[in-house]
Amino acid sequence: MNETYQGVKFETLFIKKEILKNKRIEKLNYWCKRFSELGFAPKIGDGSAGNLSFRTSNGFIITASNSDLRNMTNDDFVEVLDVNLKSKNIKVIGKKSPSSESMLHFLVYKNRTDINAIFHGHSKELLNSNFISTKKEKPYGTIELAEEVLKILGKKNLILMKNHGFLSFGKTMNEAWSSIILSMKKK
Numbered sequence: 019m020n021e022t023y024q025g026v027k028f029e030t031l032f033i034k035k036e037i038l039k040n041k042r043i044e045k046l047n048y049w050c051k052r053f054s055e056l057g058f059a060p061k062i063g064d065g066s067a068g069n070l071s072f073r074t075s076n077g078f079i080i081t082a083s084n085s086d087l088r089n090m091t092n093d094d095f096v097e098v099l100d101v102n103l104k105s106k107n108i109k110v111i112g113k114k115s116p117s118s119e120s121m122l123h124f125l126v127y128k129n130r131t132d133i134n135a136i137f138h139g140h141s142k143e144l145l146n147s148n149f150i151s152t153k154k155e156k157p158y159g160t161i162e163l164a165e166e167v168l169k170i171l172g173k174k175n176l177i178l179m180k181n182h183g184f185l186s187f188g189k190t191m192n193e194a195w196s197s198i199i200l201s202m203k204k205k
């Protein structure tokens with residue numbers, strides 16, 4: 019990805035500014051650490067390039083914008099309740115803005131009722147492989163990027179975003195992780 023990180027490209031509407039209590043956050047935090055250890059979330063400014071989420075009954079819980087995945091605290095997780103694509107605002111519960119790719123996660127969950135976890139990371143190895151990839155490069159955090167993803171999404175467990183990174187999916191977080199590891203072996 020050639021574009022430098024400049025923050026989120028939407029407005030965050032805080033419905034409640036409080037720390038989340040969902041028990042599965044601990045599990046997501048575990049995968050955030052593993053992600054960093056394997057180099058899928060390279061350092062960028064104060065945070066890391068990568069975002070992970072799981073579905074909840076109200077929406078989904080995702081890593082906060084510009085968070086350091088190696089070192090997450092409870093307020094680095096944000097629950098996205100709703101996304102308004104037209105006015106580009108996102109309703110959340112949490113203390114921080116959600117990941118810059120929240121619109122992307124939102125649209126994938128909407129189109130894939132079979133999945134409950136989405137991991138986005140960066141891997142040169144996978145980018146140079148033959149996995150299905152979006153045709154056009156689009157800037158991070160845009161609806162245009164999400165639309166490119168939806169074009170090729172189908173029922174796949176892993177796809178590439180051109181010149182950028184990968185997205186993996188699963189019914190569970192474990193499965194989203196396995197999708198990456200299996201792809202690394204297959205490539």
Ligand SMILES: [Zn+2]
Pocket residue numbers: 019067068138139140158182183
């Ligand atoms: Zn990225």
